[in-house]
Amino acid sequence: MNGLLNWGSSAHWSPDERPCRYCGHPTHLRDERGTPADKVCAEDALAEVAGIVQTYSSQGQL
Ligand SMILES: [Zn+2]
Numbered sequence: 594m595n596g597l598l599n600w601g602s603s604a605h606w607s608p609d610e611r612p613c614r615y616c617g618h619p620t621h622l623r624d625e626r627g628t629p630a631d632k633v634c635a636e637d638a639l640a641e642v643a644g645i646v647q648t649y650s651s652q653g654q655l
Contacts, residue, residue, distance in 0.1 A: 600622070600632050604623070604627075605622055605623050605624070606621055606622060606623070607621055607622075607623055607629075608621070609621070611629035612629060613629055613630050613631045613634055614628050614629055614630050614634075615630060615631065615634035615635070615637070615638060616631065616634055618631065622635075
């Protein structure tokens, strides 16, 4: 297991460079929805969401 997403999948790579949705740098990588995103940027965003979910669930709000 390498991070939360399976970035080894060819679905995460495109021959076209597009600006990362998070930082705007050109990238060949795509996130799980096919949106251009660097691996590190997408994993940072996912970690943030996971942290929020964890906070809410520990407060019994989910
Ligand atoms: Zn980025």
